[in-house]
Amino acid sequence: MDQQFLTMLSNLLHLQNQLDPTTTLISDPTTPSTTPSSLLTSTSAAPLLFFTIASVLSYISTKSTTTKKRTKPSSPTSPNHFSINAFRALSDERVWRMDPSLRDAQWRSLYGLSYPVFTRIVDKLKPYIALSNLSLPTDYAVAMVLMRLSGGLTAKKVAKRYSLEPYLVSKITNMVTRLLSTKLYPEFIKIPNGRKRLQDNTTAFAEMTALPNICGAIDNTHVKLSSLPEDLANPNIYVNRFGYKSVQLQVVADHSKVFWDVCVKAPGAFDDATHFRDSLLYNRLLSGDIVWEKVVNVKGHPVRPYIVGDWCYPLLSFLLTPFSWNRTGNPAQNSFDEGLMKGRRVVEDAIGLLKGRWRILQDMNVGLNHAPQTIVACCVLHNFCQVAREPEPEMWKEPEESGPVPRVLEAEKSYYYFGESLRQVLADDLYQRLSSR
Known part of the structure; x- marks a missing residue:
């Protein structure tokens, strides 16, 4: 029993004994049975008993209220x-x-x-x-x-x-x-130039797609903006083909859904090819600044590592795209397209995980000037979680891809012709291997 309660009760009984000594006779078991009945009652006992009961009830009520206040859990949003x-x-x-x-x-x-x-x-x-x-x-x-x-x-x-x-x-x-x-960007987002990392990457993609030397998959996604500055000169360039304001995020992912390149440059109204051509990755690949030394031989053709994308990207020697978007090619071409899209699916899943875990990317509520760094920061955190093998959250579902096939620029023509030839060689090789099984 509570010590404070016992002390209070003892003090009250002591006070009662001082005011009315006859009450000790009532509570004393050694009192002879011949005690006169008049000594068993007192005119002062009833008021004091009432005072005692009232005090006890008041104390219990106070303790109960205090305990409830003390044990009430705090609101999770307080x-x-x-x-x-x-x-x-x-x-x-x-x-x-x-x-x-x-x-x-x-x-x-x-x-x-x-x-x-x-x-x-x-x-x-x-x-x-x-x-x-x-x-x-x-x-x-x-x-x-x-x-x-x-x-x-x-x-x-x-x-x-x-x-x-x-x-x-x-x-x-x-x-x-x-x-x-x-x-933290240079540590967690970097091109797979190391021999082991590049080998692991191409091997995993080959098991997934049956195509040799894929080292990454590229895709673009729109990051919705909650608002734009009122003094923006041309806000319409941020309205994308889906009808809402956005900036674009371009990523290249490896087989484990880790990003090895990230670019946030284009407003929503730009297409995927324009964003790609404005990226540092495109310019480094086009200029030969990035050279992957791992080379495999396919039907007498040397095949260096390349990335894969959908039909919204230009066909180049270092970026292969499908022959068609609706399987209207010949059997070899359709087999190639099917394998390529399996490889490309990893970047779709990576974007779905990115937006599923960092939900600010579903509706960006920071200023336009800080939007790019916030998007890149989320990509760094995404890689941190993927490398640490964090459980994957529910994926964000992207809208279906659409858009015209991009035209070939004059500066890209030699890369386009080489890519076209390489794609056909890979398609014929894949179809031959599948037919011989």
Whole structure:
């Protein structure tokens, strides 16, 4: 029983004994049975008994109310739930003693990734954030930004949860996404030039498609913009063919759905080929700055590594596309198209995972000037999760591909003719191998 309650009750009984000594006779088991009945009652006992009962009931009522207030769980959306102290309670050494599956499920629901992956990201960002003299702890600030990116939340909503000013949330978001898209980009998004990585890549694609020396798959996706600046000179160039405002993200993915090239340059009204031709990757491939040394021989033709894309991209020696979009070619060409599209599916899945995990990409609610770095930051985080083998979230479903086949530019003609010849050789070789089985 509560010690405070026992002390109060003892004091009340002691007071009663002082005011009415006859009550001791009533409660004393050694009193002789011949005690006069008049001594068993008292004119002062009834009021004091009433006072005692009222005090006890009042105390119990007070304790019950206090206990309910103390045990009432805080709302998951209340500011206290996201305070630094609440975050510390989640992220200190006790979290490592939790069941890993329960712990990581909780972190994924809040921040889009597991606790161990979160700590590795914080460790990599901490040296750079330390230079900014941020008043908030690094892990707390990173968690806040990840919550915004994974939940697709506006700065105002995050500010309300964390009891901060919206401008401060925007400032911290810009800082963290800038660091991810610049300082961590070279480590997590890079062209597969190493012999082992290139070999692993081409081998995995060959098993998937039966086509030799594919080293990546390219695709384009639109990132919807919530708003545009009012003083924008030509806002119509951001309206895409689906009718909403967007900027474009071009990615090249390997067999494990990891991006090895990312480009965010074109507004929504541009087509995929124009975006590709404006990218650094295109110019490096066209100029020969990127040369993959791994060469295989197919029917007497040397085949260097190449990437695959759909019919919205130009056919080039380093980028092969399907013969047709509706299987209207001959049997060899249709077999090639089927294999190529199997390889291309990895980049579709990678984009679906990217937008499924970092939902801010479904409706970008940052300023236009900060949109590119936010998109690239999400791509870096995507690679971090893929390399760490994080469970894949529900994929975002992209709209069906459409658009005309791009025309061949004068500067591309030699690359086009070589690509056309290479594609036919690969198609004939594949069909021959399939027919001989």
